[in-house]
């Protein structure tokens with residue numbers, strides 16, 4: 001091997017060594033790059049998550065503001081439904097022997113279902129036949145009414161609808177009627193909205209106007225907007241017969257639900 005050749009070979013060996021060194025370095029640098037890349041990936045992922053969270057929060061805030069601007073309630077509205085009477089107090093007794101307390105509760109349970117299906121939180125003052133008094137109470141009627149008011153004040157709902165049936169000495173008198181506390185503007189608005197709904201029913205036997213009242217215990221002792229819905233006269237034969245049917249109770253509940261939603265919007 002000539003000197004030149006061996007020099008060449010030496011150069012070639014060195015060249016290969018340096019190639020290996022370079023490729024080793026290259027591998028190390030690749031590994032370093034990979035670990036750097038995965039750190040960057042994790043950082044990018046984290047930043048994306050932060051950005052998404054900020055965007056979702058901003059969207060939620062802007063939705064809330066938009067809802068408030070549109071006059072839509074931001075939270076689920078809360079309604080108390082009060083089925084009048086119960087237990088030893090049957091309320092009015094119909095010409096067909098219907099008991100007011102039973103008709104009231106039946107309409108309340110249907111109305112509750114309709115309202116809940118429309119994202120309204122519903123509380124009931126009673127959901128069984130029992131009144132809200134203790135057996136030992138000397139004046140069960142007063143205890144019952146004051147317990148209802150206490151319950152309502154504890155819940156602090158947006159509105160209260162108390163369901164009752166009417167009665168009169170003349171059997172020809174008929175038609176649903178809504179009562180509100182005489183100085184309550186919101187009570188009047190709710191009462192008129194519900195009255196309009198019930199008046200528009202094809203089954204409505206007589207169209208009436210919502211009426212102000214200053215005597216009813218519940219109207220006097222509840223601070224939030226409250227109405228008493230007397231959904232018919234049990235002293236009128238035709239209306240009393242309608243009031244005990246599932247169909248008419250459903251109809252009344254549906255119209256009251258629509259009226260309540262209209263008021264809440």
Ligand SMILES: [Zn+2]
Nearest residue numbers: 084091164165
């Ligand atoms: Zn009653």
